[in-house]
Amino acid sequence: MVHEFDAVIVGAGGAGLYAALEASKTAKTAVISKLYPQRSHTGAAQGGIGAALGNVEEDSPEWHAFDTVKGGDYLVDQNAAKILAEDAVRAVYDLENRGLPFSRLDDGKIAQRRFGGHTHHFGEGAVHRSCYAADRTGHMILQTLYQQCVKSDVQFFDEYQVVDVLFDGTTVRGIVVFELKTGELHVFQSKAVLFATGGFGRMFKITSNAHANTGDGPAILARAGIPLEDMEFFQFHPTGIKGMGILITEGVRGEGGILKNRDGERFMERYAPTLLDLAPRDMVSRAIMTEIADGKGINGDRKIDDYVYLDASHLGREVVEEKIPDIADFCRTYLGVDPAEEPMPVQPTAHYAMGGIPTDVDGRVDTGKQVYDGLYAAGEAACVSVHGANRLGTNSLVDLIVYGRRAGMHIAEYVRNTPAKTANAGDADRARERLDTFRNRTGGRHVGPIMEKMQEVMMEKVGVYRTQEQMDAAVAEIRTLRQEFKEVTVQDTGDGFNAEMLQILELENLLDLSLVTAASAANRTESRGAHAREDFPDRDDTRWLKHTLASLDGDGVTIDYKPVDVSIWEPKPRKY
Numbered sequence: 210m211v212h213e214f215d216a217v218i219v220g221a222g223g224a225g226l227y228a229a230l231e232a233s234k235t236a237k238t239a240v241i242s243k244l245y246p247q248r249s250h251t252g253a254a255q256g257g258i259g260a261a262l263g264n265v266e267e268d269s270p271e272w273h274a275f276d277t278v279k280g281g282d283y284l285v286d287q288n289a290a291k292i293l294a295e296d297a298v299r300a301v302y303d304l305e306n307r308g309l310p311f312s313r314l315d316d317g318k319i320a321q322r323r324f325g326g327h328t329h330h331f332g333e334g335a336v337h338r339s340c341y342a343a344d345r346t347g348h349m350i351l352q353t354l355y356q357q358c359v360k361s362d363v364q365f366f367d368e369y370q371v372v373d374v375l376f377d378g379t380t381v382r383g384i385v386v387f388e389l390k391t392g393e394l395h396v397f398q399s400k401a402v403l404f405a406t407g408g409f410g411r412m413f414k415i416t417s418n419a420h421a422n423t424g425d426g427p428a429i430l431a432r433a434g435i436p437l438e439d440m441e442f443f444q445f446h447p448t449g450i451k452g453m454g455i456l457i458t459e460g461v462r463g464e465g466g467i468l469k470n471r472d473g474e475r476f477m478e479r480y481a482p483t484l485l486d487l488a489p490r491d492m493v494s495r496a497i498m499t500e501i502a503d504g505k506g507i508n509g510d511r512k513i514d515d516y517v518y519l520d521a522s523h524l525g526r527e528v529v530e531e532k533i534p535d536i537a538d539f540c541r542t543y544l545g546v547d548p549a550e551e552p553m554p555v556q557p558t559a560h561y562a563m564g565g566i567p568t569d570v571d572g573r574v575d576t577g578k579q580v581y582d583g584l585y586a587a588g589e590a591a592c593v594s595v596h597g598a599n600r601l602g603t604n605s606l607v608d609l610i611v612y613g614r615r616a617g618m619h620i621a622e623y624v625r626n627t628p629a630k631t632a633n634a635g636d637a638d639r640a641r642e643r644l645d646t647f648r649n650r651t652g653g654r655h656v657g658p659i660m661e662k663m664q665e666v667m668m669e670k671v672g673v674y675r676t677q678e679q680m681d682a683a684v685a686e687i688r689t690l691r692q693e694f695k696e697v698t699v700q701d702t703g704d705g706f707n708a709e710m711l712q713i714l715e716l717e718n719l720l721d722l723s724l725v726t727a728a729s730a731a732n733r734t735e736s737r738g739a740h741a742r743e744d745f746p747d748r749d750d751t752r753w754l755k756h757t758l759a760s761l762d763g764d765g766v767t768i769d770y771k772p773v774d775v776s777i778w779e780p781k782p783r784k785y
């Protein structure tokens with residue numbers, strides 16, 4: 210079946226929904242989502258959305274932009290960060306006006322709390338900048354935007370999984386989609402296509418990410434020949450629930466929670482004397498792994514799976530139940546620990562992809578050398594780049610709203626002056642052949658073991674601390690797994706609700722992105738932000754103040770570079 214639209218948005222998280230809202234002002238707009246929109250990972254965001262409203266104390270967008278640049282270890286494109294911080298204020302009031310129920314101060318203004326790396330006066334101390342709705346901020350954003358999209362006549366195709374993208378040269382003309390309910394392939398012909406497919410934390414064994422976070426958008430575009438930017442920078446959030454990876458928001462530390470080692474010591478005093486537990490995530494994760502390596506984890510066995518404590522018990526039951534109710538529930542359910550009484554066992558968990566599809570500040574896919582007409586990306590799948598080598602907490606939700614909106618606005622304008630594209634049912638042939646090969650193979654391998662092995666390799670060899678030897682081994686092992694993948698067979702040969710088929714496609718995406726991530730990491734011989742190398746412990750601005758652009762090339766990865774915009778602040782050593 211062929212559908213005709215002006216704009217097709219792939220993904221119904223915060224970025225996709227906001228883009229759809231703007232695009233639909235002039236364009237006939239469809240949102241394609243493999244999940245029901247409200248199940249998108251945006252709904253899991255807990256801690257808040259950062260904006261310099263200054264409701265609790267003095268604040269300014271300039272400080273916010275500076276913190277973003279410094280937090281990203283100066284790999285951030287500075288003009289993009291400036292836009293982010295300045296527009297964040299409007300974005301938060303816009304969400305408020307659309308009905309988002311923010312937590313409030315006594316005077317009725319939007320409440321704000323402290324978050325890692327967010328400071329006043331360019332680093333003097335932590336500032337209250339994160340706007341929140343208890344610990345359900347993302348849930349509220351998603352509900353608010355979904356309602357608005359329905360009101361704006363955006364057409365939703367839920368449980369439709371995009372499997373291929375169609376081009377005329379470098380101009381996009383549509384996508385190919387698998388309908389979960391029937392197994393049918395649909396062609397969507399469109400003047401503009403935006404990928405807002407979210408993150409890909411599922412390439413790691415311990416992750417805060419939902420099962421659906423498999424990086425489908427970046428992988429589909431990488432296979433179409435588009436390079437991916439800064440894939441070596443993957444953020445490990447310091448406080449995942451031990452052994453499970455489920456996130457405990459940084460908001461807990463923003464409210465006054467403290468990290469402690471086995472001696473009960475507040476060890477962050479030694480690593481970040483000014484910001485302490487509210488230092489940026491890359492630093493806190495490294496501090497935890499260093500404590501563990503020094504035998505100061507709770508078990509004291511120096512093993513990689515040891516953990517530390519996050520203590521919020523001194524905050525009292527009232528604060529815990531009011532400010533972090535969901536976290537308290539998670540801890541009671543999964544750990545049998547009541548955070549109002551006892552410390553929570555935590556360890557770093559794979560959390561956020563700083564890298565992704567390269568875009569300009571209007572969401573257009575742009576490698577610096579090539580712009581792809583009609584093709585857009587936004588949200589975690591994209592790399593603008595506002596997060597550089599390490600994202601600050603609360604800045605992803607801002608990114609969705611600010612850059613999702615900008616992409617949507619550009620699309621609304623672009624489709625006005627662009628003639629309709631053509632596509633036909635035959636455009637699904639390539640995707641159909643691919644699906645048929647999984648059906649027609651006999652006696653092959655299955656998804657599970659390959660997925661598990663990939664997640665272990667990435668966790669152990671491309672984790673918080675890295676070495677050349679480990680990363681080279683990861684590249685080799687992922688290559689082997691990609692060969693094994695060619696023998697994967699689907700056991701469920703039915704058409705209706707064939708979730709196994711979708712899993713196979715998702716595994717392929719994760720394998721391709723794992724290869725690009727490991728190869729990009731092995732290539733960068735310095736330490737910067739989340740990319741921390743034991744063999745190259747220092748940042749090297751002379752050689753490495755540049756973005757990586759990595760192209761998937763059969764079994765290999767070709768690396769190119771793009772300059773960083775450092776037009777506002779000169780790169781300096783990072784101290785907190």
Ligand SMILES: Cc1cc2nc3c(=O)[nH]c(=O)nc-3n(C[C@H](O)[C@H](O)[C@H](O)COP(=O)(O)OP(=O)(O)OC[C@H]3O[C@@H](n4cnc5c(N)ncnc54)[C@H](O)[C@@H]3O)c2cc1C
Pocket residue numbers: 219220221222223224225241242243244245246249250251252253254255256257258346347369370371372405406407408417418419421422425426456458560561587588589590602603604605606607609
């Ligand atoms: C537990 C957790 C807590 C977080 N807390 C915060 C926070 O407090 N503050 C903050 O700033 N950030 C936070 N983050 C990060 C932030 O929530 C995410 O980066 C952000 O929500 C991603 O939004 P998105 O719109 O890019 O994608 P998502 O919300 O992940 O949505 C992706 C969409 O793409 C669709 N999709 C994917 N693949 C396909 C396909 N092949 N075909 C069709 N559709 C597809 C999915 O159905 C989904 O609708 C948190 C993340 C996690 C995991």
